[in-house]
Amino acid sequence: MTGNGHTSWAFADAYGVPDIGTAAGEALLWARDRSREIGVASVSPGCGDALRLLTATADAKAVVEIGTGTGVSGLYLLLGMRPDGVLTTMDTEPERQQFAREAFRAAGFAGNRARLIPGRALDVLPRLTDGGYDLVFCDGDREEYLDYLGEAVRLLRPGGVLCFAGVFSGGDTVDSSAQTTTVLTLRELLRTLRDSDRLVPALLPVGDGLLCATCR
Template structure:
């Protein structure tokens, strides 16, 4: 086993997922919702706590898993969750109720993110999590950067594309979009960017405002 593989295994096995999130994960997998991994979930919880987030948007509910992790880090935040799958949103609502998240802490919007995001107020959110419709990830990140305040964060799980992004031979549309996001945000004057390789990978962007 390589050093990288050993490190990944150690991290994966060290994370203890709270029971309400573990139950939400089991339900999400039954629905085929593909929630974020515990490794990524624990990271977004820490980032939510570190930023003192009070207003969060997630694009794609993961049937409640990602939202529960975010609110674990920022229990006073209000989460807006957007998904075009009513069944996934219903599962998220139930997961939040089971975790005793007050109804005032979450609102759920059924619809296509491409239709919902343009109607949302710019510079009004602390965190935007992008975890849906990988083929539209570049557009969603652009919307996310418009929505977050200066100093706010846009987070993109699955940025490593299951190992495909690091392989230059892979040139499908989604892989190329992820690769472009990593490269272009590293060079952008309006964000600070870094990539975590834990779990499925997490692109972290902090808005620093106009150049």
């Protein structure tokens, strides 16, 4: 990529970030700082923008998030959802969810807008309602992505949207020499969505790769 290409990429990644000085902008900055402090990766601004756009396009009232973190991606999802929408978000680390709860509150979202569930995603997802959700965002254990896929398709209404973060795996997914379990799982996920008769996929080059699909 040329120098101008890198500049354009950086401009695009920062384009839709809420302004510092707004409640949402300050909450995002705070949540990102908490992520860095505890060593948890968070979605890039460009990836967050894409999530907000997809959520708004789906007119989402019910969203599932796998991997709460400190609330960065959850803020983008909430910003795109309907005013009466509810985000159901899960994480294996309750202390991260406490940061997320504070970030949501600081951004001005009422407490009933987010349902934070501590626990492993594959234990929580089976308890959620079939066809009851407009969007499912997966940002948990990459090695469990194929397992998330089956649950997510069950949870989505027709026309619902499915998103997986981090599918580039820092470039390893397209590096033929990389053969880790994570990379092999991501490659299989990409093939499965591409070959599915039920899903219409697209791989967006934002952040570390955002794989999306809609259910027919």
